Amino acid sequence: MILLVLLAFFLLVFLTVPIGVAIGISLLLYAFAGGTMGMDYVSQSVFSSMNSFPLIAIPFFILAGSLMEGGGLSKRLINLSNAMVGHVTGGLGIVTVLTCIFFGAISGSAIATVAAIGTIMIPAMEEQGYPKPFATALTAAAGVLGTIIPPSIPMVMYCVALPTASPGTMFMGGIGPGLLAGGALIVLTYYVARKEGYRDLSAKFEFRKVLTAFRDAIWALFVPVIIIGGIYGGVFSATEAAVVACVYGFVVGQFIYRELSLKRSSVAFVESAITVSSIMIVVATGSVLGKILTVEGVPRMVQESLLAMSSNKFVLLIVINVVLLIVGCVMETFTAIIILSPILYPIAASYGMDVYHFGVMMILNLSIGFITPPVGSNLFVAVGITGIKFEKLVAAIWPFLMALIVALIMVTFIPSITLFLPNLLGM
Numbered sequence: 054m055i056l057l058v059l060l061a062f063f064l065l066v067f068l069t070v071p072i073g074v075a076i077g078i079s080l081l082l083y084a085f086a087g088g089t090m091g092m093d094y095v096s097q098s099v100f101s102s103m104n105s106f107p108l109i110a111i112p113f114f115i116l117a118g119s120l121m122e123g124g125g126l127s128k129r130l131i132n133l134s135n136a137m138v139g140h141v142t143g144g145l146g147i148v149t150v151l152t153c154i155f156f157g158a159i160s161g162s163a164i165a166t167v168a169a170i171g172t173i174m175i176p177a178m179e180e181q182g183y184p185k186p187f188a189t190a191l192t193a194a195a196g197v198l199g200t201i202i203p204p205s206i207p208m209v210m211y212c213v214a215l216p217t218a219s220p221g222t223m224f225m226g227g228i229g230p231g232l233l234a235g236g237a238l239i240v241l242t243y244y245v246a247r248k249e250g251y252r253d254l255s256a257k258f259e260f261r262k263v264l265t266a267f268r269d270a271i272w273a274l275f276v277p278v279i280i281i282g283g284i285y286g287g288v289f290s291a292t293e294a295a296v297v298a299c300v301y302g303f304v305v306g307q308f309i310y311r312e313l314s315l316k317r318s319s320v321a322f323v324e325s326a327i328t329v330s331s332i333m334i335v336v337a338t339g340s341v342l343g344k345i346l347t348v349e350g351v352p353r354m355v356q357e358s359l360l361a362m363s364s365n366k367f368v369l370l371i372v373i374n375v376v377l378l379i380v381g382c383v384m385e386t387f388t389a390i391i392i393l394s395p396i397l398y399p400i401a402a403s404y405g406m407d408v409y410h411f412g413v414m415m416i417l418n419l420s421i422g423f424i425t426p427p428v429g430s431n432l433f434v435a436v437g438i439t440g441i442k443f444e445k446l447v448a449a450i451w452p453f454l455m456a457l458i459v460a461l462i463m464v465t466f467i468p469s470i471t472l473f474l475p476n477l478l479g480m
Contacts, residue, residue, distance in 0.1 A: 057083065058342070061078065073331065076339055098341040102340035107212055110204075114298065115161075116329075117302045120303050121302040121305070123321050131148065146178065146191055154202055155273070157199035163198075163430070167434045190446055193450065203227045207419070208416060211390050214390060215398060217408060223409055225285070226472065335388050343394075352400075366404040377418040382425045421457050426447055
């Protein structure tokens with residue numbers, strides 16, 4: 054019976070049916086075909102999977118990112134990064150990565166990060182002689198940091214899939230891997246820029262400009278401080294932090310920077326609603342599919358298959374990472390997290406792997422799928438910004454893909470990269 058569900062799901066995906074709808078139709082086929090769980094169970098499970106307090110954080114974080122983008126926060130973060138490192142070899146490329154790190158600490162979304170930063174930085178890099186494929190690929194790859202640097206929407210979804218995990222601790226665990234992945238992209242950018250001679254010769258470092266840019270961006274820089282500080286300080290939960298971020302972004306954009314007009318606000322609300330609706334459909338149907346897979350014994354079969362390959366923990370982690378990299382190429386990150394987390398984590402836990410270490414490893418792995426064809430959401434957003442041919446962008450993305458995979462390997466086999474901060478803070 055479960056084979057029918059999987060065949061129907063992959064057939065519908067192949068026919069380009071939206072993921073959430075494809076899962077929903079597969080669940081209906083399962084129920085009508087006399088599966089272990091009937092329609093009553095499916096409908097009740099869809100409701101119960103949505104009736105989750107931590108899940109409320111997702112729409113509010115998405116809205117917060119949209120409001121802050123429209124309120125001029127991203128522009129000020131770019132100016133600050135440019136004042137700091139714009140003068141070095143590959144300066145604008147490094148500025149792009151740094152700004153994506155800053156903006157990732159605001160939006161929690163890879164796609165939003167590429168859209169907000171790419172529209173400004175890609176044309177700026179082209180003006181300084183960076184080839185369009187390189188500039189576009191760098192921005193698409195740096196956008197991945199938006200899902201690793203806290204707050205992170207995929208991290209919230211992971212905690213919904215595995216209720217034993219706390220979003221606040223997940224956020225702290227993502228800081229080290231996020232900075233490591235950003236550092237890998239910066240090193241690669243510097244190497245390529247030095248080799249090819251990419252440098253803004255007119256840019257000069259001036260401490261006064263750094264101070265001016267910092268003062269102008271201070272309200273934007275306060276966002277991660279408020280969110281992470283508030284969660285760790287026990288002032289509010291991750292869900293409440295998302296609401297605080299929305300209010301803060303609206304107030305700063307409307308009354309301090311005065312760039313968040315009524316029109317921009319309405320656009321932010323509409324775009325956020327569209328994004329949230331597509332995500333929530335996946336969460337609702339994907340959660341039910343995960344429960345049905347568990348009842349049908351799929352996690353046990355997967356565990357037995359993996360253990361049959363090897364009983365060595367390191368070999369197992371390599372196999373899991375390879376599987377996730379392949380899944381990331383053909384399945385959306387949100388869907389994969391909801392369905393696969395309950396299946397794969399118990400296997401890793403049997404080898405003593407921490408739930409947060411596994412979660413950050415999984416999210417970094419699947420986030421690489423944002424820049425791998427054929428799904429590669431970041432690639433399509435970047436193509437929409439520049440108009441470059443998709444094939445050229447795919448050819449240019451490989452060095453950045455390899456840099457992120459190196460970071461993934463380090464995160465996988467050095468747990469302290471993830472767990473250092475949570476352990477230090479007693480979380």
